[in-house]
Amino acid sequence: MNDQPNLRQFVDQISSFSEEETPSAPAAKPAQKLSPIGRVVEIAGSGSQVRLDGAALTATQANPDASVAMSGQVGSQVKMIVGANWLIANVRTMREGDEGEIVAQIDFLGEGTKDSSGRISNFRRGVTRYPIPGSEVHPVSTEDLRAVFAASDEPHIEIGTVYPTEDIRGALYVDPMLSKHFAILGSTGTGKSTSVALILHRISQLSPEGHIVMIDPHGEYSAAFKGCGEIFNADNLQLPYWLMNFEEHCEVLLTTDGAERQRDADILAKCLLAARMKGKAAETLGKVTVDSPIPYLLADLNTILVNEMGKLDRAGDTLPYQRLKTKLDELKSDPRYTFMFSGMLVSDSMGSFIAKLFRLPSHGKPISIVDVSGVPSEVTSVVVSVLARMVFDYAIWSRTEAQRPLLLVCEEAHRYVPKDENANGQAVRKILERIAKEGRKYGVSLGLITQRPSDLAEGVLSQCGTIISMRLNNDRDQACVRAAMPEGARGFLDAIPALRNRECIVCGEGVAIPIRVRFDDLEPEKRPASSDPSFARLWCETGDEAGIIQRTIKRWRGHGR
Numbered sequence: 148m149n150d151q152p153n154l155r156q157f158v159d160q161i162s163s164f165s166e167e168e169t170p171s172a173p174a175a176k177p178a179q180k181l182s183p184i185g186r187v188v189e190i191a192g193s194g195s196q197v198r199l200d201g202a203a204l205t206a207t208q209a210n211p212d213a214s215v216a217m218s219g220q221v222g223s224q225v226k227m228i229v230g231a232n233w234l235i236a237n238v239r240t241m242r243e244g245d246e247g248e249i250v251a252q253i254d255f256l257g258e259g260t261k262d263s264s265g266r267i268s269n270f271r272r273g274v275t276r277y278p279i280p281g282s283e284v285h286p287v288s289t290e291d292l293r294a295v296f297a298a299s300d301e302p303h304i305e306i307g308t309v310y311p312t313e314d315i316r317g318a319l320y321v322d323p324m325l326s327k328h329f330a331i332l333g334s335t336g337t338g339k340s341t342s343v344a345l346i347l348h349r350i351s352q353l354s355p356e357g358h359i360v361m362i363d364p365h366g367e368y369s370a371a372f373k374g375c376g377e378i379f380n381a382d383n384l385q386l387p388y389w390l391m392n393f394e395e396h397c398e399v400l401l402t403t404d405g406a407e408r409q410r411d412a413d414i415l416a417k418c419l420l421a422a423r424m425k426g427k428a429a430e431t432l433g434k435v436t437v438d439s440p441i442p443y444l445l446a447d448l449n450t451i452l453v454n455e456m457g458k459l460d461r462a463g464d465t466l467p468y469q470r471l472k473t474k475l476d477e478l479k480s481d482p483r484y485t486f487m488f489s490g491m492l493v494s495d496s497m498g499s500f501i502a503k504l505f506r507l508p509s510h511g512k513p514i515s516i517v518d519v520s521g522v523p524s525e526v527t528s529v530v531v532s533v534l535a536r537m538v539f540d541y542a543i544w545s546r547t548e549a550q551r552p553l554l555l556v557c558e559e560a561h562r563y564v565p566k567d568e569n570a571n572g573q574a575v576r577k578i579l580e581r582i583a584k585e586g587r588k589y590g591v592s593l594g595l596i597t598q599r600p601s602d603l604a605e606g607v608l609s610q611c612g613t614i615i616s617m618r619l620n621n622d623r624d625q626a627c628v629r630a631a632m633p634e635g636a637r638g639f640l641d642a643i644p645a646l647r648n649r650e651c652i653v654c655g656e657g658v659a660i661p662i663r664v665r666f667d668d669l670e671p672e673k674r675p676a677s678s679d680p681s682f683a684r685l686w687c688e689t690g691d692e693a694g695i696i697q698r699t700i701k702r703w704r705g706h707g708r
Contacts, residue, residue: 180265181207183283184219185251187227190277195236197225197284199249207286213311218286222642222663223311224295225253226267226285227278232258233267234278235287235295237639237661256660259294267294272659289315296662304349306342310650310663317653317664319346319613321353324657325554325592327612328583332600332628337617338649338666340677343596344371345669346615347514347556351375357513358506360538361556362531366520367675368558374672376514377503381483381521386530387492387500388445390537392438393419394574395529400474411467418455418471422448428495442495445488449475483523487530501541504534505553528572531563536578542589552590555582560595561602568604576604583610601627613657618646639663 184207185199204219217223221241227234236253244250255277259270289312296309298318309315331346333339348371351357355375361368369378391399393416401411420436422443429435449472456468478488501507504515522530538555545551557563563575564583570576582593583606593611600608601623608614608631619625629640632654639652639661646652647665654661 181215181286181288183285184225185249185284187278187280187282187284188250189280195253195255195278197251197253198244199241199251199284201247201249204249210286212289213313214289214292215286217311219249219251222639224256224287224292226287226291227282228261228285229258229276229278229282231261232276233261233291234258234274234276235267235270235291235660239641257295267291270295270297270659295660299659302353304346304353305667306346306349307664307666310665317658317662319653319657320659321350321657324613324655325552326587327656328586328593328595328610329613329615329655329657330560330595330597330600330608330611330631331615331617332597332619332624333617333651334620334624335598336648336679337646339596339598339617340367340675341669342615342617342649342651342666343556343558344368344673344675345666347372348375348669348673350554351513355511355513356509357554358509358551359514359554359556360504360534361514361516362534362558363516363518364520364527364559364562365677366518367677368516369518369676371673371675372514372516376512376516377506378516378518379504380518381486384486384517385489385492385496385500386487386533387442387496388488389423389442389493390440390497390500390533391529392440392536392574394577395532395536398529398532398572398574399478399526400471402470402474407467411470414455414467415471418448418451419443421451440497442493444493445475445479445490484526486522487526501537504537505541505551507551528563528575531557532572532575532578535575535582539578539582539586539589539591542586542591546589550590552592554592554594556594556596558596560597560607561599564595564604564607566602566604580604580607583607600624600631603627611655613653613655615651615653616643617651618648619643 182203184203185197187195188198189196199219207218208216210216218225219238221238223238225236225238227236235256235258237256238251239254240252242250255274257270257272258274259267262268292309292312293315296315296317298316302321303318304321305316305318307317309317331339331343347359347361350359363369366380372378396415396419397412400415401408403411416437423429423435423437423439423441425447426441426443428441432439432441435441452468452472452475456465459465478484506513506515517534519527519530535555538553542553557579563572564579565576579593582591586593595603595607595611597603601621608627611631614628614632616628619628625640625643628643632640639654642663643652649666650663651666652661652663
């Protein structure tokens with residue numbers, strides 16, 4: 148009996164030793180305890196008004212956590228407790244209130260569960276319960292933002308770092324972004340081209356068997372995608388003229404306006420249909436229209452024009468035929484149009500053209516860069532129209548086949564979908580507007596890139612479910628983006644004029660909540676040829692001026708536009 152206390156002490160010692168020495172899973176670290184910085188004073192459907200304590204905000208600025216130090220400032224996030232959830236909101240505006248208080252307008256972004264340690268988990272967009280006036284407003288920590296911006300298991304690409312953190316990654320969800328179109332906006336010199344290349348490279352790495360067609364009006368992107376794409380230009384595009392529909396034929400061949408243009412169009416329609424009917428492919432088809440992509444000979448069209456002209460009695464009636472014949476002869480003889488109107492393009496190459504342009508199959512090179520900088524300016528819009536329409540029509544007519552979604556990326560989009568409804572190039576405008584409205588039904592995604600969103604046709608930008616906006620200096624452009632952005636992202640708009648180069652605001656379907664991101668650096672060999680020249684450095688260089696001029700003139704004369 149006397150041994151029992153000693154035994155009990157021994158067991159206790161063993162237990163305490165085990166507790167001290169045996170390694171165990173670390174307990175969850177409690178969330179950083181942060182004092183409230185304000186309170187809610189007014190509630191509205193999408194946002195509310197809060198009063199922030201100026202002294203508390205000043206105190207948070209000394210916090211080593213960059214996110215806490217930023218809390219309460221315009222464009223930053225704050226949080227409120229609502230039941231068992233944390234409600235996250237973005238600060239839109241701030242103004243001075245009474246007695247050292249600051250009145251701020253906030254936009255609700257989403258909510259997450261408050262776990263046992265006080266952290267946010269299971270964050271989701273949207274709000275189910277609103278706070279009541281008097282609720283405390285708290286700063287948001289980097290750990291909170293890590294939970295908010297954590298990428299889900301859905302296919303996504305990482306494009307940069309979320310501001311103001313150093314290591315939280317900004318993710319774009321590929322399926323929501325592409326299925327509902329996207330736009331990349333930014334003034335000249337903001338790093339827009341490099342950022343576009345970064346996004347397309349990341350998409351190509353995620354989907355090496357994808358199908359992307361990019362219209363490149365300046366020849367910037369050829370250097371960036373040599374390794375993972377096919378490059379097409381005026382030298383190797385080989386775009387058959389007979390792929391044009393009737394409206395595109397009119398834009399190329401008609402030179403008149405008003406009533407005369409309508410008369411010329413009627414004559415062209417009649418002769419073009421007759422030329423298509425003479426083709427071998429027409430014999431196997433039940434119905435042929437003036438729009439049918441059936442090969443025909445330019446010589447046949449020319450002969451039909453001459454024959455129709457010979458049937459007329461008066462010389463004055465032959466003018467429309469002579470105009471069409473003259474224009475046709477010009478196109479056939481001008482070497483600038485060889486890529487489209489060569490007599491070698493009469494064979495039925497539609498299948499091989501679609502295969503190489505749409506990357507079917509991709510063979511690990513999912514992107515086609517179509518450099519139209521060498522295309523004569525008179526037909527550039529028609530070339531873009533044909534390419535865009537081929538994308539859309541292929542998607543429509545392949546619906547009963549295994550689906551191969553296509554992404555069409557259009558740089559300098561304001562050229563092709565201008566606000567001015569009377570501008571030239573109505574065919575390309577119509578097809579791009581149609582893709583913007585209907586493309587998602589058929590598996591066609593549209594990516595619009597522009598430095599002047601205010602010059603885009605109204606409604607096209609609003610069709611883009613994801614907007615990636617870099618710095619915009621023009622007030623009209625900022626107003627245009629403001630109108631297209633969802634209500635909850637309006638607070639980020641104030642930051643758009645203040646963005647640094649290669650920073651952007653992303654909102655819409657492609658992100659969980661609106662974010663400000665600094666793009667990753669892109670490897671030099673993957674960058675487009677769009678960097679600004681250094682005048683100060685290059686003006687110090689001399690030598691071989693005569694050779695430079697001679698070679699330049701030779702290229703100029705050989706490929707003049």
